[in-house]
Amino acid sequence: MAEQAVKKKKKTKPPVTESLLAPGHRACAGCGEALGAKLVMDAAGPNTYVTTCTGCLEVFSTPYPESAWKMPWIHSLFENSSAVAAGIEAALIAQGRDKDVNIIAQGGDGGTADIGIGCLSGMLERGHNILYVCYDNEAYMNTGVQRSGLTPFDARTSTTPVGKRSMGNQTNKKNLPEIAAAHGIPYSATATVGYPNDVIRKVQKALKIKGPKFLQIHVPCPLGWIHPTDQTIEVAKLAVLTGLIPIFEMEDGKLTRVRKIGKNRKPVEEYLKAQGRFRHLFKGTPEAEAELEKVRQIAEANIEKYGLA
Amino acid sequence: MKEFIEGSMAVARGVAVCRPHVVSAYPITPQTHIVEHLSELVADGILDSQFINVESEFGAASVVLGAAAAGGRAFSATTSQGLLLMGEVLYNISGMRLPLVITVANRAVSAPINIWNDHSDAMVFRDAGWIMLFAEDNQEVHDMHIQAYKIGETREISLPVMVNMDGFILTHAYEPVDTISQKDADDFLPPFDPVVKLDVDNPLTMGPLGEPQWYLETRYRIQQAMLEAKPVVKQVAKEFKEKFGRWYGDVIDGYRMDDAEIVYVAMGSICGTIKDTIDELRDKGEKVGLLKIRMFRPFPGEEIIDALKDKQKVIVLEKALSLGASGMLSDEIKAAFYATPHRPEISSTFAGLGGRDISKTSLADLYHKVKGERQDNMFVDLKEELV
Ligand SMILES: Cc1ncc(C[n+]2csc(CCOP(=O)(O)OP(=O)(O)O)c2C)c(N)n1
Numbered sequence A: 001m002a003e004q005a006v007k008k009k010k011k012t013k014p015p016v017t018e019s020l021l022a023p024g025h026r027a028c029a030g031c032g033e034a035l036g037a038k039l040v041m042d043a044a045g046p047n048t049y050v051t052t053c054t055g056c057l058e059v060f061s062t063p064y065p066e067s068a069w070k071m072p073w074i075h076s077l078f079e080n081s082s083a084v085a086a087g088i089e090a091a092l093i094a095q096g097r098d099k100d101v102n103i104i105a106q107g108g109d110g111g112t113a114d115i116g117i118g119c120l121s122g123m124l125e126r127g128h129n130i131l132y133v134c135y136d137n138e139a140y141m142n143t144g145v146q147r148s149g150l151t152p153f154d155a156r157t158s159t160t161p162v163g164k165r166s167m168g169n170q171t172n173k174k175n176l177p178e179i180a181a182a183h184g185i186p187y188s189a190t191a192t193v194g195y196p197n198d199v200i201r202k203v204q205k206a207l208k209i210k211g212p213k214f215l216q217i218h219v220p221c222p223l224g225w226i227h228p229t230d231q232t233i234e235v236a237k238l239a240v241l242t243g244l245i246p247i248f249e250m251e252d253g254k255l256t257r258v259r260k261i262g263k264n265r266k267p268v269e270e271y272l273k274a275q276g277r278f279r280h281l282f283k284g285t286p287e288a289e290a291e292l293e294k295v296r297q298i299a300e301a302n303i304e305k306y307g308l309a
Numbered sequence B: 001m002k003e004f005i006e007g008s009m010a011v012a013r014g015v016a017v018c019r020p021h022v023v024s025a026y027p028i029t030p031q032t033h034i035v036e037h038l039s040e041l042v043a044d045g046i047l048d049s050q051f052i053n054v055e056s057e058f059g060a061a062s063v064v065l066g067a068a069a070a071g072g073r074a075f076s077a078t079t080s081q082g083l084l085l086m087g088e089v090l091y092n093i094s095g096m097r098l099p100l101v102i103t104v105a106n107r108a109v110s111a112p113i114n115i116w117n118d119h120s121d122a123m124v125f126r127d128a129g130w131i132m133l134f135a136e137d138n139q140e141v142h143d144m145h146i147q148a149y150k151i152g153e154t155r156e157i158s159l160p161v162m163v164n165m166d167g168f169i170l171t172h173a174y175e176p177v178d179t180i181s182q183k184d185a186d187d188f189l190p191p192f193d194p195v196v197k198l199d200v201d202n203p204l205t206m207g208p209l210g211e212p213q214w215y216l217e218t219r220y221r222i223q224q225a226m227l228e229a230k231p232v233v234k235q236v237a238k239e240f241k242e243k244f245g246r247w248y249g250d251v252i253d254g255y256r257m258d259d260a261e262i263v264y265v266a267m268g269s270i271c272g273t274i275k276d277t278i279d280e281l282r283d284k285g286e287k288v289g290l291l292k293i294r295m296f297r298p299f300p301g302e303e304i305i306d307a308l309k310d311k312q313k314v315i316v317l318e319k320a321l322s323l324g325a326s327g328m329l330s331d332e333i334k335a336a337f338y339a340t341p342h343r344p345e346i347s348s349t350f351a352g353l354g355g356r357d358i359s360k361t362s363l364a365d366l367y368h369k370v371k372g373e374r375q376d377n378m379f380v381d382l383k384e385e386l387v
């Protein structure tokens, strides 16, 4: 009887999961990056050293004297988390403290694909046993939604505004996972917070592989993409199901696994319409229609290239 | 043990006996031989360090930052453009109170590109929260590294140290150097015991966001640590002398100062040429001396006042200037004298920029000019026909 009562009492409590990225930080409601980082940290576990680029993630999680990080964590600059991680690895090896620990370097799309690509390339090429995680929210969010090298085609950002002579960002996303893979590293992959279990699986898989690993996680930003804060997961899934964000794994430079869309494929309009940053594509003008067609082609090319159908 | 070695080798050997866990650098003339020698010591198994070849000086500085944050003793070396490229990280290293050592083989700054010696590179970072030492010769620079680690790693200080040596003039010069044995080094320099470090057994956050209610005090504390570093630098110099018998002055050093009426003030290898010039001038009855500045940061203002207050004239000879203002060294000496009742006449002069030779004749001419009248922002050996 007594035992049962205890059990019952336990059941009424909400399940408490101690996350290594503690709650109470300052991320916006619906922040995909905060969710992504939480998944990565909990998948990696407490024996993990973490370096983080300047950006939303660092700012919202460490307003001194508070910190959301329950593991050894360091932020140095915007563009050097991979080099700082390399230094940590070297020092741990030299001190004999490198056994059974993980090292994760992380940054936003700007800190990774643009200003930090030199340090990232160096880290990948030198063969450090480090997992690099890029949280791709497709713009410089921390400074107010400016365009980055991972901003998608036609997206409106604060530095690719829409106007009489502009339909937003006129470049495609830099293919960073393939650039990473071209360094000859054993593992490079994409994931999305739309499919959290896949993020966890990929982090755990990557951490079992010795050498440099790269993981790019698509993380919606309600503020920058202009969608309701409760739509983060839906938007993230639509990015995948439209073919605009291919989810794949590359091992030793070869494509080894993709998330098929198959019959669940959605027209790109569903993804675009869900976000204010693409609103100008739905004016119904011939110009807007022409742009929409270009976006459809991007999805088509992804589906073809990665075999998503 | 006395050995006839290159200046860069003197540095490499001086660093190696400090047993750095991590060495990371990027090649740039005239620093290259330092890191080449270190990589050889690692390759030969003499030095048990992680040697990380990086993609840039920015990367090198970031790697040693990470290494120090993880509790490792770390070393890098660079110069000129490389130092400038490190700039953002240099501030970050001191801001996080990471006591690593970087050697700067001082060189001019581009444009025009120029690989030869002056102090324009290091002086850019005089405000960056680094202890800055300047060596006169290769024995001093060999000995300076073990002192640098001991100073910076003193727990109350916890600041990075920049060891400056003149590019080519010292880095590529062969001189007999009494090298420090590993045993003596181990006796002198205890293992690095950082105040904080990244550790999975004791997780902490480094490099957080410092909002306005916190930031100002971080600067105050670095300033305090800088001021506290001065007696530590002196103490370490004294301990070094007791153990090794070699002395270069502590934060400053004087040469034939006692009855000097006119005094040169300078930093680095030019002090050797100035000493020779002084000897020759003295032979002719001139009462002249030298005040060598061994430490530029923290600025040894009180010591300088003490050494110069009774002198008639001072010739500050600098290998750098703040374009549009004056010399950093002369300006700070003048500022130090602001509140004193007696102050010497101070001339500010610039020499040797971009590796221009500074001859004894030029130095003697300068002396006579200053003896005649005060010189302000004077370029020594300026070719009037070129300007
Ligand atoms: C050298 C340097 N340049 C610019 C900045 C300003 N800055 C800080 S964070 C940031 C944007 C970060 O964007 P991203 O890496 O995509 O991360 P997010 O904030 O979007 O997560 C910028 C431009 C900086 N801190 N340092």
Ligand SMILES: [Mg+2]
Pocket (backbone or CB within 6 Å): A108, A109, A110, A135, A136, A137, A138, A139, A140, A141, A142, A148
């Ligand atoms: Mg971003």
